[in-house]
Every structure is written in C-alpha cells, then in structure tokens.
Amino acid sequence: MTAISTARILVSNDDGIHAPGIEILERIARQFTDDVWVVAPEEEQSGAGHSLTLSRVLRIRKLEDKRWAVAGTPTDCVAMALNKIMGDEKPTLILSGINRGGNLAEDVTYSGTVSVAMEGTLAGIPSIALSQCIRPDQRTKWETAEQYAPKVIKSLIEMGWPQDVLMNVNFPAFEPDEIQGVRVTEQGARQIMGNHIEERTDPRGFKYYWFGLGREVGQPGHETDLKSVREKWISVTPLHLNMTHDETRRSMAEAITQTF
Structure with a gap:
C-alpha cells in the first residue's frame, strides 16, 4: 500500500450543504490542499x-466556485461530482462528513455519510467517512473532531x-482533552429487534412515530467501534465493500455439491 494523494479533495455529507460539520471538514481539507470541491445535498439526507x-x-445549484448543492441523496452528490x-x-481523495452523530455498528448500512465513502470507493477513489458522536441533552463536541x-x-x-476498502472514523462525544487516543476497530452490533419506537400525537390529533436505536450487544474480547467511542477512543474502522462471507460460502458450496 502506498500513500494517498491529497492533490484534489471532494467533500460531501448527508447533513446538507449548510451543516456545521461540512464547514469544519472543508477547513480541514484545506490544510491538505487548496483544490477543495464541496458537493453536498441541498437538504438533510x-x-x-x-x-x-x-x-x-x-x-444542481452552484453556490460559488467549487461549491455545489444537489437536490438529491449523498450518493447522487458523488455521482454528479465525478461525472x-x-x-x-x-478527486484524489473523498472526505465525507463531519456527521452530527456517530455512524457505528449497523449505522453504516443506513448512513448517507458512509455511503458517500462507499460510492467514492466504488469509483476507485480513496474515501473516508467522519462522524462526531453525540449524547442526549449535550451540545455537539465539534471541537473534538476539528x-x-x-x-x-x-x-x-x-x-x-x-x-x-473505505475508512469509517468516529470521534467520541467528549471534550478534546478527554480523548484517550485512536483505535483501529471492528464494526460493532446492536440489538435491532430492540429498537424503541416512540408514539406521539401532533397538534391536530394525528399520531406520528420516532425510531430510537437498539440496545448495544456486547462482544467480549472485541475492540468494536461502539466500545471504543464509549471509552473515549477515536474509532477507525476499515470497511470492505465485498460483503461475501467466505466461511459460509465455502461450507455451503461443499454441502450443495453433495445434493446433486
């Protein structure tokens, strides 16, 4: 593996073109190059x-030089930027985020932030997704990510x-001086069936619902993304686009051969 060029950087996100996190990420990108492009959703995705x-x-809407808004999804933004x-x-590098809220465990399958990095990786461009974890009733610790x-x-x-492979980075919801360091982690797991669905009633008497996250599932002996950010470590998780489970593929191949 060789070093990755930062000569031209594309910045995108799923929180929208006016989100505070993308402003921070653009400033960070400019520490590596003057050739920074921002192409992000018109609204939160x-x-x-x-x-x-x-x-x-x-x-699409041009806001200023090298800064565009797309009335579509994060994946649309990358496709429009590249094509x-x-x-x-x-671009030689794609940076996605900085998302308000962690993208941990199964979040990566729902996350527009991670999907920006997925789309970039599919196009052969090294890509990093970055997220700032948050805690209820506390302000977002943007300074930690920055x-x-x-x-x-x-x-x-x-x-x-x-x-x-793409990189998924999560910053813990703690002050900068509380951060312990960086860990390279595994993708964790939550108990999805335990998702909390809160029912409420709007002013007109109609019911509506909010989804909550499921309970974390412990994985003894594993350094997961969930465990690391909870313990005040920055989590770096390499994610592989090839989702084939080789062990199952091999065992099934042997078994199915015997049935014919």
Missing part, C-alpha cells in the same frame, strides 16, 4: 443510505489502504 435517485429529475461537476479531473480529524486523516493517507 440522514438515513438515505446508498440510495440513488432514479425516478425523478435531479437539479458532471468536476469534469475530467477527478482538533483530531487532521491527525487521523494524515495518518491514514500516509499509510494508504486497499482499493476496495
């Missing part, structure tokens, strides 16, 4: 996952990683 808009038109907005000179993200990004790009 949290939970959009890796969805691509196919059934309606897409509109339309940025022309023939593709202080440590440059160091984490620098370390990652100097090491490099395989082409079909």
Whole structure:
C-alpha cells in the first residue's frame, strides 16, 4: 500500500450543504490542499443510505466556485461530482462528513455519510467517512473532531489502504482533552429487534412515530467501534465493500455439491 494523494479533495455529507460539520471538514481539507470541491445535498439526507435517485429529475445549484448543492441523496452528490461537476479531473481523495452523530455498528448500512465513502470507493477513489458522536441533552463536541480529524486523516493517507476498502472514523462525544487516543476497530452490533419506537400525537390529533436505536450487544474480547467511542477512543474502522462471507460460502458450496 502506498500513500494517498491529497492533490484534489471532494467533500460531501448527508447533513446538507449548510451543516456545521461540512464547514469544519472543508477547513480541514484545506490544510491538505487548496483544490477543495464541496458537493453536498441541498437538504438533510440522514438515513438515505446508498440510495440513488432514479425516478425523478435531479437539479444542481452552484453556490460559488467549487461549491455545489444537489437536490438529491449523498450518493447522487458523488455521482454528479465525478461525472458532471468536476469534469475530467477527478478527486484524489473523498472526505465525507463531519456527521452530527456517530455512524457505528449497523449505522453504516443506513448512513448517507458512509455511503458517500462507499460510492467514492466504488469509483476507485480513496474515501473516508467522519462522524462526531453525540449524547442526549449535550451540545455537539465539534471541537473534538476539528482538533483530531487532521491527525487521523494524515495518518491514514500516509499509510494508504486497499482499493476496495473505505475508512469509517468516529470521534467520541467528549471534550478534546478527554480523548484517550485512536483505535483501529471492528464494526460493532446492536440489538435491532430492540429498537424503541416512540408514539406521539401532533397538534391536530394525528399520531406520528420516532425510531430510537437498539440496545448495544456486547462482544467480549472485541475492540468494536461502539466500545471504543464509549471509552473515549477515536474509532477507525476499515470497511470492505465485498460483503461475501467466505466461511459460509465455502461450507455451503461443499454441502450443495453433495445434493446433486
């Protein structure tokens, strides 16, 4: 693996073009290069996952030089940036975020932030998703991500990683001076069936619902993303786009062969 170039950086997110996290990430990107492009959703797209808009038109809006808003999903933003907005000179690195709220465990399957990095990786561009964890009834510790993200990004790009892997970085919901360091972690797990669905009633008497996260499932002996941020460590999780489970594939191949 070789070091990754930061000559041209694309910044995107799922919180929207005006989110505070993307402003921070743009400032961080400019520590590595002057050639920074921002292409992000016109409005918040949290939970959009890796969805691509196919059934309606897409509109884009130029806000200023190298800064565009897309009336679509995070995946749409990357596709538009690579195939339309940025022309023939593709980015050498894609940074996604900084998301308000962690993208841990199964969050990665729902997250538009992570999906930006997925789409970039599919296009052969090294990509990093960054998220700032939050805690209820507390302000977002943006200063933690802003202080440590440059160091984490620098370390990652100097090491490099395989082409079909993306990096998922989560900063704990603690003050900068409380952070213990960085851990390379596994993707954790929550008890999805334990999701809390809160029922409320609006002023007109109609019911509506809020989804809550499921309970964390302990994995003894594992350094998971969930465990690390809880213990005040920055979590770096390499995610692989090839979702084939090789052990199951091998055992099933042997078993199914015997039935024919």
